[in-house]
Amino acid sequence: MNIAIASGKGGTGKTTFAIAFFLANQERSRLLDCDVEEPNVHLFLKGKVVKEEKVTLLMPEIDNSLCTNCGKCVTACQFNALALAGKAGVIIFTELCHSCGGCALACPEGAIKEIDTEVGSISTTLVGDSSELTTGLLNIGHSAAPAVIIAVKKNKPIKEVAHRIVDSPAGTSCSFVASVSKSDYVILVTEPTPFGLHDLALAIEGIRELKLPFGVVVNRISSPDNLATAFCKKNDIPVLLQIEESRLVAETYSRGGTLLDALPHLKQDLRDLLDRLSGVI
Amino acid sequence: MAHNDPKEIVVISGKGGTGKTSITAALASFFPNKILADCDVDAADLHLLLNISATEKHDYYGGHVAEIDPDKCNSCGLCESLCRFDAIDVKEGKYAVQEMSCEGCKVCVDACPEKAIAWHPALNGAWMKSETKHGPLFHARLIPGSENSGKLVTFVREKAREKAIENKAPYILIDGPPGIGCPVIAAVTGAHRLLMVTEPTPSGLHDLERVLQLAAYFKVPSYILLNKADINKDYKEKTEKCAAQYGAKFIGSLPYSTLFTEAQLKGVSILDAFPDSEIAKELKAIAENLITHLQEEKQC
Structure with a gap:
């Protein structure tokens, strides 16, 4: 038991x-x-x-050559783990990421790959x-x-x-x-x-x-x-x-x-x- | 401009x-014009020592929760395959969201081809403002098992900060949560100083080292107070060494005392219950030491 x-x-x-x-x-x-x-x-x-x-969790990684800075991933994220930072593109705060996969699903360019991250x-x-x-x-x-x-x-x-x-x-x-x-x-x-x-x-x-x-x-x-x-x-x-x-x-x-x-x-x-x-x- | 920028001292x-x-409640006696906050939102106890009155209570909605409309759902199973939190229950072909597991990520809501999943604000608990003889206290009560404990911590800190600015209070004294996870991260990020209360035992030392690493990660300077200092001399020395190694300032120690529990039973701080005790004098010296350190530090 x-x-x-x-x-x-x-x-x-x-x-x-x-x-x-x-x-x-x-x-x-x-x-x-x-x-x-x-x-x-x-x-x-x-x-x-x-x-x-x-122990790993899938967390996003942005391919800057494909990202158009549209911001759809930032809107999709409910945990404020992504932000648009002007010319720097999208930045990720991994400590806030819940690993839900929402950003990768929202990206129309296929620019977000989820990679195993050690937590x-x-x-x-x-x-x-x-x-x-x-x-x-x-x-x-x-x-x-x-x-x-x-x-x-x-x-x-x-x-x-x-x-x-x-x-x-x-x-x-x-x-x-x-x-x-x-x-x-x-x-x-x-x-x-x-x-x-x-x-x-x-x-x-x-x-x-x-x-x-x-x-x-x-x-x-x-x-x-x-x-x-x-x-x-x-x-x-x-x-x-x-x-x-x-x-x-x-x-x-x-x-x-x-x-x-x-x-x-x-x-x-x-x-x-x-x-x-x-x-x- | 110091009075416009209240300093948050977080006790962890x-x-x-x-x-x-117990120590946060005792130190409250010595800080002039300050705001109190209890950020241990899932087991908040500070109010039990402060004889609170005139409590304002507000519902707290921190996130969202998904709900499947069984009439619109065609049982395609896409939500279940996408949910990373095991929050979709399937019973006899019927799909439903298990609220306690739902983290409110919205993935299922956006993905559902039938638009069968609704998106409601989730009631996670309540936040309160109370009057105490030591000044205003902001505290909260997370519904047990609820999500968003970290967000509620941040919310309580913001409320305390607004009040401190309004009252021109130079300090906010915050009782923090145990551990090093989500609520602790929410309590320490951007704080002015941490006050770490530890004890001379293998667990006390091990856990102190983890919070010191967390403080270094978020770049918040720390002070250390050793409680129950007389129960193990060997671990007392180890704790002092550990503090030095991480550059944390050792601001004093207190002996093991049953007066803390006796004060708890009376529903007041040890200072209010036993103002003439030896330990009250030692707490006064520690508080003065702490305040001197805080005042001497140069503003950046």
Whole structure:
């Protein structure tokens, strides 16, 4: 099954949770880092990089010998990625290009050719004996995060396994949608603070629009009765797990350690959680 | 002419949860005559610390969305073959646009031989103007999953800028989004300075380096503030080195403090909740340092 880990707010412990969830179920899952703007999983899971690929998008290139400066491509582009610049002809801002192909279709002279342009990359790392981490990385200055995310999700693993865990980006914009869409289940990691709760509500709104089943993990609790659990209870949302606030977790994390290094008892809970979720679906 | 050209200071971090919003709200106390803006449009939280009143709210239409008229559609399939966003659903030979995937590129609208595809403005969210005790705040709410987050960021910046010019406010203090993608690019291009709030952890450092690269790409000078500085000495030093390597000015550090969360629970900034605390004094020193730097820089 495909399980996406998301949150709305950044810094609630998505990546920390995703890594622990993966490590506890390593023989039956693989991990995809779809936070392509700031992928962090590889900082905590050391392994051997066995495969590297480029992610490309088709972007326009103008043949100036054919271009008549008619401006039809500029009108066709809905993203302001093309502009008429007097004698210089048509100029292209690749960071704004959505790669829709509209300009090439609009050009009456056949002066626009679409060429593969690198916007990011994907790497596959072997963690332990055979489990895999797939990491997407957006190139600096490009806005095509969703395209890189989709490429990570489509990337063929070296070995198929039963479960796929997807670490998603913060926020609720198109990157979040690209990351969680078509999942069988979404785990939302939150913290019991006003910011955490406010952004959790936004993420839930997005997940409901996508009609995906979901549950909540409450991280950094000082008491089992807190803002987040009260919210979930009131709205009939399953609380899957609560993880206590501890200085030890923060310090372990700051040294590059994982949640299971700090709280080894969570391993069984995380195995049980995956069993439960695969039973639900 | 400085008063006619307000300077935008954008607070970003790369990594989420480093304290951007709490620190922006705290710094707001020290900037005289400024406009506030929250450009983290898909998870905006700054208003939760500013006790807002008199909110004006306006719908925001950022782009367009296509809609197929089933009576005119002859199921030729051209739209589906041209769409690069997998936004055309086909069920039992019937074609329809999946709104959440449609990026509004208009390719299908122009290509349809039956002129069966309509082109509507898309409601992407709302933008707001609110009054706070620290001055006007411009903020927004993207409909979760909606397109055009970058355009909405640009829109909020423009609104804040218009107001700053009207009020002759020298500064606009902007809470930015995490990451380095579309909304961040929209928040930093053309800004005067970036204030990067980071933390001494492997993720904090890794993500800081990516935003420093982004700042270099768009040629915006940066300041660095290290939050939770006492949780790891080793990474504190690494962060200082990284700042120096990219020519970013290190303007101070703050210790790990639970007072930030306590202030959040009260719905105000740490300055308003705990004005006499040690951390409030440290924030004051950082704000003064920042303002001095901003004033000393020569206009070009």
